[in-house]
Amino acid sequence: MHFYNHPKSIHAFDAKFEAQKIAFAPVSFQVARCLIEFGILAAIDISGGTSRTALAATPKGSSKPISDYGLGVLLDMGMSMGLIWQEGEYFHLDKTGHFLLHDEMTRTNLNFMHHICYQGMFSLEQALLTGKPEGLTQFGDWKTLYPALSSLPEAAKESWFSFDQFYSDHAFDTLLPLVLADKPAHLVDIGGNTGKWARSCCSYDNHVQVTIMDLPQQIALARRACSGADLVKRIQYLETNLLESNPAFVEGADIYWMSQFLDCFSKKQILNILKHTANAMTLDSKLFILETFWDKQPNAASAYCINATSLYFTAIANGNSRMYHSKVFIELIDKAGLSIDWQQHGIGLGHSLLCCTKK
The missing domain is CATH 1.10.10.10 (Winged helix-like DNA-binding domain superfamily/Winged helix DNA-binding domain)
Structure with missing residues (x-):
């Protein structure tokens, strides 16, 4: 940087x-x-x-x-x-x-800002003072945005999912052979959203089984998106809230996958989630973390977009998360009892992939 x-x-x-x-x-x-x-x-x-x-x-x-x-x-x-x-x-x-x-990226960002952030950003100052997503009231009485996603106005919903998936989608071709290189039998997609990654994994590898872990509202979206006959027997679901003290968790999987997931939480929450994951892992399990760290961006324009997105989390999404500096994740991973085996940056439009194992 x-x-x-x-x-x-x-x-x-x-x-x-x-x-x-x-x-x-x-x-x-x-x-x-x-x-x-x-x-x-x-x-x-x-x-x-x-x-x-x-x-x-x-x-x-x-x-x-x-x-x-x-x-x-x-x-x-x-x-x-x-x-x-x-x-x-x-x-x-x-x-x-x-x-x-x-430019598709510009239009995706513009629509996201208009439908999701523009009105709520008026409450940024208050959100910074309270640590709560004060701008979220535009969509109703919610503590965070995530349970509300399935009930957003159609234009807002479309803009949110387009924004959320745009950046990761450009990295899929590079990521799939890296994550599935060892032919895992079971992959757990933590925060699987609409199941797009799960479907991509099943298309890339005809034998891998996938379990999507997410909030009930997101699981409902994923079930509908993954309802094809060829996926019904290969994709399972676990409704869970990882902010609970003892959340439901899939144990002993070969691969645990978190794509643009941990940036949705505060540092304390990230540490707890990583500890739950470490407890569920075996010594042979791998945890892959895909993130857009602002300090690992290829240019100032990318870092600008990443840092601007942090304020969406502040005012709209949850009030306490952001797009992080890579050193924050390195410290939290270590505290959770995990080691980074290898890392690769510059994937897609500015993603970093961390491969972690249990100490």
Whole structure:
């Protein structure tokens, strides 16, 4: 990690401009989203350059009508944000606008921020003071977000699962041969969510049996997603709450798997979960931990996204977890009675894989 160990080389005037971007960030975010939702960026992109008159006269690929006034304020701010530029009467898509429109990661992040985080982030200050997800009240009276996932509004649910799976999905091709290299008979997917990893394991290895451990609400989602005839006999389920003092736990499996799971908990909770896992493991068992550590990211842009995601946990998800520095996990793994046999970084879009065994 080398991108935070020296001051930025930037002129004072430019630094002040960056500060203004932060001050007006809520406006910029919603303008960018509206330029997409109203089809304005797409219309400019498809045309290769078009006039305001043409934009107002065409459907713009959107069923949402917009007035000439609305079009005007969005175009003006879009230029100030560097999304579009104007030559005479014609508007053109700039590079940032191109990625906002076409880059899957950017769109996934934007939808997640809009549907899950935007409203709740107003309560960030209070969440930092109380240690509780104060912004979660937008979805109802929940202590954490996770039991609420299956009952979220459809758009919010879709955005959450797309965000949750987007980063790990890009790592699957690399991960499967690493995790299943020793032909394990039984893999336990702790925090298995919708069962996507379990299904991938069964597709990759025709003999492995998988048990998904998760909250009852998540198990219900996984059962529906894994209901195919070829999976019914190979995927089992265990409803459990790992925050309980003595949670239900599968013992003696060959592989225990945690993908982007432990970052959903505080350090104290992580230690307890790792201790429960260590107690369930044999000396031949392996625990694989997949995480996105902010200090192991390939560039400042990735670290920015990871650190921003930490604040989602603070204000929305649970109030006390985050995306961690790798050294935190190294210390907790050791305290839990486990050893890291090997680790690999730079997987997919910035994942790290830790292979642990019982001491």
